[in-house]
Amino acid sequence: MNQNLRILLITSITLGTAWAIRGQFGHEQGAAWAGGIACIFFIISTGNKNWESVGLKSSLMGAIGWGLGGMMSYGVVVGYGRSEDLLNAGYGLVMLAVIGGLYGLLGGGLFGLGLEEGNSGKKVAWHHLFVEMTAGGIVFYYFIIEQLGILMTPPRSEAWAVCAGAGIALIYFMVRNSYQGALRTALFSAIGGGFGFAFGDFLQVMGYLSGIQFNFWNVMEYSLGFFGGLGMSYGAITGFKKSSPVPIETIKANPRTGWALFGLVFLIPLIVFQKSFLEKDLSSEFTKLGVSTSSTWAAISVGAAFLIWVILQLLTWKNYKDFCASHSFPERLLNVTGPLLFISYLLFSILLTGSYFKWGRLEQYLYILNFIFVLVLTFKVEKNGINTHLPDYSAVKTATIAMLIILLLAIIASSSHSPIPGAQMRF
Template sequence: MPQNKKPKYVAILIVMMTLGASWAIRGRFGHEYGAAWAGSIGILALLLASNRKDWLQNWLPIAAAGAVGWGMTGMISYGAVVGYGKSGDLLNTSYGLLSLFVIGGLFGFLGGGFTGLMLESGNKKKPEWAPLLTQMVAGGIVFWGFLIYQLEWFMTPPRSELWAACLGAAFAMGWYMLRHRFKNAWYVAMLTMLGAGFGFAFGNFMQATGINAGIAINWWNVMEYSIGSFGGLGLAYGVYSRSWPEMPRCSAASMKWSALLLFVLIPLWTITNAFEWGKITRWAERSGVDMVDQYATGVYVQMGIVSFLALIGLFVLARKTFHQRATRRLVFMATLVTCFWYQALKLITSGLFGYYTVSMEELTVLNLLAVAILIYAQNLEISPFEWPVADGEFNTLLRRTGLVVIVVILILSVIASGVIDDMPGSNYRFGGE
């Protein structure tokens, strides 16, 4: 019998809370770069909670691969789909929640799949990244062209239909995993897909019913936390329930390129988009701030100071990784610095030292502090690899979980359509008003 199961559940909780909080912070920045950052933070929590030395010494490439997987689906437009869940009409609500299950599932499948492929890279077998990425690009083009331009299967008209390209990429990745027998990666991708898909649909349900009930909180943030936490649940359970090969140390070049992606390129994309001059001046004008130009300059100064300090700390930690085996403490500090860097950027975009007011969004700070305490206070001597789930059991688990998720989403659709009145932001795909 497996021993010491309790720490495994603590580890899963850590990943859920971390990915949920980072996804909620990501909502301020959005798009591919925001999703890439949130995904990488969730994966760092996964590595910390695993306490595996071979994974910790390769924390940069693993986090970078996961960032690519979670980030690429950020191209999908889902604003219109969220509106279907607010319609109060059963057909449109069901369509909206099921569509969000597909979109969230794509986030999870690609994010979980890239992470699983990295973790399954051993001395005997490694994924061939160039052929895999080529096949994913080809699959994305074929699916997008066929579903959108031939079948005209529009999910989010009149917005972008790039969900079809992500679906094609996911099919190509899944077929690659099955052909080359990356079973662990396949199971992780599937469970993360179910978790993130359900989380997105459930989050939309909570958002629509909460707004309809007149509860004045940021329900969009609640929806983001939901997809992150349930996606983290699927990712963590999938990883901690499989036996993994010993992962060899990645090359110094891959470490450096991964550090460049995580600590320079993704933050640079985030900053240049979130702190675009026009956005800042519009925030200030809407809030009645005098001397808009001076205020915007102050925002840039704040952003520059915070980013400079964070980069110094991160590069010191990354440099240590190149010259010695990364420790759990080192990865923990890097994760902590990165989380609070982005939280600080979020506060600055909210008008810190200008027109900022405390809101429930800052609960993410308490969430991250709780995660930090859990990781730091407990030496998580977990051995998730001593509690593996056999292939047959895992296949049964996937089938049953998938069925339960679909049934629950349909039940939520019935409940939502019965209690929701037509509200601002609602959208109709069928019939319509």
């Protein structure tokens, strides 16, 4: 298989599947888990030793970036895209493109900066960056939302403005420091995420009109992840191909590797467990499934999820200790951590939805097929490094074409139906 196609497929399907799984959990922690998985699998698929040397750290940065977007509210905006009125439908799809673009910009940008460290051997001034992003988010929010009163999702949260301000600061940081590879990764992640979100809402409308009984909201989430992963991997491959990576010697275990594992494997899954299994009353979910002893099965799900989290910690700790003792290259550490995080997230989803107890949630079993396909592509198909023959498309031209397609989709969607459930009117 063509190596570029293989890398693009692995990253796209991984983030698509993980983002669809994220639909069961939501919020920042769910997005961070999905983003971290995709970043790890991208690095594994490339076989790039420079990137493997900073693989866990850059994946944690990518997880943080994708997770930051989780603060944005978009439920009402999705409803605008379901409107039969062209103005409202167009507004909805374009604003979803903005929201999806911010997901990709932050996730791809921070991940790309992590890759820059492996490529150049120079450390990114992360403390400066996060201060600038925080300041940018605060200033932009208060100027646009509080001062000018420009609202996207009234009466919902306007946290998109925080992400936009942080994203602008991130772009400025990359331009100022000549991080061209990271910048291209960020821009194409944004284009992919934005197009994927808008296209996903279009698919959701078409799915409803088809009458097929399926979770088309989850299709929308998969679309965001798939195209976001496609953009991120394409941007990284083409953004770094002209640079000359420094020679990387065998990397010994260091505290940063341990801290990256702590964030990816311990902290993010623990927050997901606490928010989704402890703070929620799962008995109501099992009642909907027609279970008479719903509280018992809910307790079983919570206990099983905690056991999975514990097993994840034990296996990761053993893998890390072996890595420290052998002073080996971190490839094996990545090869174990990525699949462990993926299968744990998948099992969390099955436990939360009760899909192990009763059939009916077809998408849960499609996650399993996607997971198996990704593993086969990643570990069974030969990898020979990055093939550098992908064409260098302009980010501006690509974004323009994507936006024109989105407007065309709005025309098709709005003219294809009368009022449908869930539609919202902004104007």
